[in-house]
Amino acid sequence: MSDIVQRINQLKEEKNAVILAHNYQREEIQRIADFVGDSLELCIKAKETDADIIVFCGVDFMAETAKILNSDKKVLIPEIKDIECPMAHQLPAEVVRRAKEEHPDAMVVVYVNTLAETKALADATCTSANADRVVNSLDCDKVLFGPDRNLAYFVSKRTNKEIIPIPEDGHCYVHKKFTVEDVKRVRREYPNAELLVHPECDPEVQDLADYVLSTGGMIRHVLNSDKKEFIIGTECELITRIKLELEKTGEEKVLIPLRKDAICDPMKRITLEKVERCLREEKYEITLDEEIIKKARIAIERMLSVKI
Structure with missing residues (x-):
């Protein structure tokens, strides 16, 4: 075990801290995390932890979500610069307010990939793992859904409700890279391989896949x-x-990236050195308005109440 990993583990023990990391984090971060998962799994773990300090290795909205679910705990993120999820910032609160005025009969479901102030305006949040179930659990005929338009397409195929994407072209820049040409190329090279794609991919890519799954779903x-x-x-x-x-299982399987340049730059901002500093100096702390926390928690709790 390297010296820095030993120091991180010692700081965790001294401060009763837990490290949560998203599936898109660097390998060395995944290896030192207490739990690695997708957005839904991390929401559940954040709610369940009895640690005094949560160190969240992910992008901005993820650490905010952990704070919403643990307002009495100190939630830290190891980096504060260039850690924003571009998609989350495509749906500011004012866009939701305007859409609600235009569609007063609709309920609002927002991806957890949104900022806290946006979640506070929603009836429920969702993740790519449960978006269709959350939408179908609502007592309404029309749903304002954002910010990812492709996830809205995925949900629309699995519900009888009218789905209205907000904004009109919300997207993840990483998943927008995948094209039909990519699918055809890799299928030619690996004709026996199953194609698993994320519901943030464009509809034409989703339609060519063997399975459309969240990251947690792909792992399973x-x-x-x-x-x-x-x-x-x-x-x-x-x-x-x-x-x-x-x-852990000793199995060997062949895993082929649909594109080798499918990289989320903000996710790669966190390093072991930054995690150590974060624990040692207890920075950077996530702080949110109490009213925002209260309202956003209602939307998140509604999501968590839906059976997986």
Whole structure:
């Protein structure tokens, strides 16, 4: 074990801290985390922890969500510069307010990939793992859904409700990279591989996939499948996560990125050095307005009440 990992572990123990990391984090961050998961899994873990300090290795909205669910705890993020999720910032609160005025009969579901002030205006939040179930749980015929238009498309195919995307072209810049040409190219190279893509991919890519799954869903599918080859249509670090899980079982499977340049730059801002500093200096702390926390928690709790 390296010296820096030892120091991180010692600081965690001294301060009763827990490290949560998203599936898109660097390998060294995934290895030192107490829990690695997708947005839904991290929401659940954040709510369940009895630690005094939560160190969140992810982008801005994720650390905010942990704070909303743990307003009495200190929530830290190891980096504060250039850590914003571009998609989350595509749906500011004023866009939601305007859409609600235009569609007063609609309920609002926002992706957890949104800022706290946006969540505070929603009836419920969702993740890519449960978006369709959250929408179908609502007692309404029309749903304002944002910010990812492609996830809205995924939901629209699984509900009888009218889905109105807000904003009109919300998207994840990483998943927008994937094209039909990419699918055709990799399928030619690996004709026996299953294609797994994320619901943030464009509709035409989703329609060509064998399975459209959240990152957590992709992990479970690969681990439980009898197949040996998989094309992974999401951020490349998910392949790292799956390989770490395969290490535990001793299984060998072939994992092929749909695109090798599918990289989320903000996710890569966190390093071991920054995690150590974060624990030692207890920075950077997430602070939110109490009224925002109260309202946003209602939307998140509504999501968590929906059976997976």
